[in-house]
Amino acid sequence: EKTSSSNFIKNIVVEDLKSGRVQEVITRFPPEPNGYLHIGHAKSICLNFELADEFKGKTNLRFDDTNPVKEDTEYVESIQEDVKWLGFEWEELRFASDYFEELYNRAVLLIKKGKAYVCDLTAEQTREMRGTLTEPGKESPYRGRSVEENLDLFARMRAGEFKDGERVLRAKIDMASPNMTMRDPVLYRISHAHHHRTGDAWCIYPMYDYAHPLSDAIEGITHSICTLEFEDHRPLYDWTIEECEMEAKPRQYEFARLNVTNTVMSKRYLKQLVDEGIVDGWDDPRMPTISGLRRKGYTPEALRAFCREIGVAKSNSVVDERNLEFFIREDLKLKALRTMAVLKPLKVVITNYPEGQVEMLEAENNAENEEMGTRQIPFSREIYIEQDDFMENPPSKYFRLFPGNEVRLKHAYFITCQEVIKDENGEVIELRCTYDPKTKSGSGFNERKVKGTIHWVEASQAVPADFRLYEPLILDESKEEGASFLERINPNSLTVESGFVEPNMKEAAGGDKFQFFRHGYFNVDPKDSTSEKLAFNRIVSLKSSFDP
Ligand code: ATP
Ligand code: MG
Ligand code: MG
Incomplete structure (x- = not known):
């Protein structure tokens, strides 16, 4: 694996080490535990x-748990699982809530320095008085409160004397600043909510813009990397560290958010899909969550390679989902066993094959990777082929089975379709074929050629399986202009087919991955697959689908 491609943040780190601004690189990943992680995370x-690794530094996993109403230990646990699964080890596991006492004390310090005040304006009044990009804001009538009064009120806020929304603590910066973020931002709000870790110990909670820089400084983070929408917040980040007299001086750097076509990538929307039952949980294989991608069959290697490839940009863009698919194909190409699965079975009886006889044929496990060896697969008088591999009245250029036509059965023999059996409704339910024993695969037979090769599974030993085929969950905005994401849900995002796989796959365990000849890469579903009925999730189809 390559190390992270050269990027602007890396250049900054190189400079910082050279100039001595930092002695080592310490980064953090700071999720809010209010949902499961997605591909953007x-x-x-x-x-x-990877940035820290490259310079032999460290990375903390820090939960940004300052918003008790939305947070939950279920999310705390899933996030740790996902980070580990991606292949990373954090130096320390931290919670912003570990710092509540210190954050409170620093706020008291701000008050004492005349840099913060308790404000009684309602949220609406505060918003109205903030001004606009072209108009300066108006100062709060509470801005001039004395230090003593502020200290008293802030202590009483903490003690629980006031209701939610009644008062806030604000920084005293500049209501005329061209940067809206600097117009006396709120530092603390009252919320009588139960916190998943601190319980009811607190009823005031720090805002992100206050808690984040201080948490970074407490942990000695050297490079605090966040997404572009925080660019305007950087002056406040620096102000907070400065005015709170933090010893360490972390710096914030912004990079572009990752967006992927045909999906939504905000926990708020993803949670809505889960809560409204549109998907089967956060780990539904159609979800862009890490757990969903894992269940679908993505590997950590593929996700890491994808993240590396898209690089670190300074402007937001949307990455085509096919990019992601490229990396999983690349990863599985030489690793996955290539076997045969029939998704929509049609029975074929080979009339000139001896009744009761079963022979074993040799099949290579991966045509591109000889080291994977071979396996034995049974062949007999009755097999299943794909319904789509037969047409009674084919168009020209159709080289698969039709009455009178001969095709190759992968790893086996040539067969010729002699007769079509239908039910009372005229549906084709069975084919009668003959085989030519001289054409056995590997025998070197070359007297005649056929244009079509189809896959099959021997009927008596075939193992029943469900195949879950996916399409994007959300249709592209450009196709449904202006529609909300809930109106763009793709009704065909999941199709289930019931068919068969080769008998040697009976023991397949959750998470095992295969390439099914002509159908693509599949993962054994870790939740729904049983030994009675295997369940496979299609990870991705083959790059070039078989189309003779
Ligand atoms: P969401 O809007 O999905 O809830 P968030 O930014 O609120 O995302 P956090 O839990 O706060 O979620 O994110 C943790 C870290 O992951 C932050 O540093 C954030 O910048 C980063 N992050 C979140 N979404 C993306 C994305 N789409 N691309 C890149 N980084 C992201
Ligand atoms: Mg956030
Ligand atoms: Mg969020």
């Missing part, structure tokens, strides 16, 4: 951990 995880 994977980008941030790779960036933070």
Whole structure:
């Protein structure tokens, strides 16, 4: 594996080490535990951990748990699992809530320095008085409160004397600043909510813009990497560290958010999909969550390679989902066993094959990787082929089975379709074929050629399996202009086919990955697959689908 490609943040780190601003690189990944991680977070995880790794530094996993109403230990646990699964090890596991006492004390310091005040304006009044990009804001009538009064009120806020929204603590900076973020931002709000870790110990909670820089400084983070929407917040980040007299001086750097076509990438929306039952949980294989991608069959190697490839940009863009698919194909190409699965079975009886006889044929496990060896697969008088590999009245250029036509059965013999059996509704339910024993695969037979090769599974030993085929969950915005994401849900995002796989796959365990000849890469579903009925999730189809 390559180390992270050269990027602007890396150049900054090189400079900082050279100039002595920092002695070592310490980064952090700071998720809010209010949902499961998605592929966008994977980008941030790779960036933070790989940057530190490259310079023999460290990375903390820090939960930004300052918003008790939305946070939960379920999320705390899933996030740790996902980071580990991606292949990273954090130096320390931290929680912003570990720092609540210190954050409070620093706020008291700000008050004492005349840099913060308790404000009684309502949220709406505060918003109205903030001004606009072209108009300066108006100062709060509470801005001039004495230090003593502020200290008293802030202590009483903490003690629980006031209701939610009644008062806030604000920084005293500049209501005329051209940067809206600097117009006396709120530092603390009242919320009588139960916190997943601190319980009811607190009823005031620090805002992100206050808690984040201080948490970074407490941990000695050297490079605090976040997404572009925080660019305007950087002066406040620096102000907070300065005015709170933090010893360490972390610096914030921004990079572009990752967006992927045909999906939504905000925990808020993803949670809505889960809560409204549109998907089967956060790890539904259609979800862009790390757990969903894992369940679908993505590997950590593929996700890391993808994140590395898209690099670190300074402007937001949307990455085509096919990019992601490229990397999983690349990763599985030489690793996955190539076997045969029939998704929509049609029975074929080979009339000139001896009844009761079963022979074993040799099949290579991966045509591109000889080291994977071979396996034995049964062949007999009755097999299943794909319904789509037969047409009674084919168009020209159709080289698969039709009455009178001969095709090659992969790893086996040539067969010729002699007769079509239908039910009372005229549906084709069975084919009668003959085989030519001279054409056995590997025998060197070359007297005649056929244009079509199809796959099959021997009927008596075939193992039943469900195949879950996916399409994007959300249709592209450009196709449904202006529609909300819930209106763009793809009704065909999941199709289930019931068919068969080769008998030697009976023991396949959750997470095992295969390439099914002509159908693509599949993962054994870790939740729904049983020994009675295997369940496979299609990870991705083959790059060039078989189309003779
Ligand atoms: P969401 O909007 O999905 O809830 P968030 O930014 O609020 O995302 P956090 O838990 O706060 O989620 O994110 C943790 C880290 O991951 C942050 O540093 C954030 O910048 C980064 N991150 C989140 N989404 C993306 C994305 N799409 N691309 C790159 N980094 C991201
Ligand atoms: Mg956030
Ligand atoms: Mg968020």
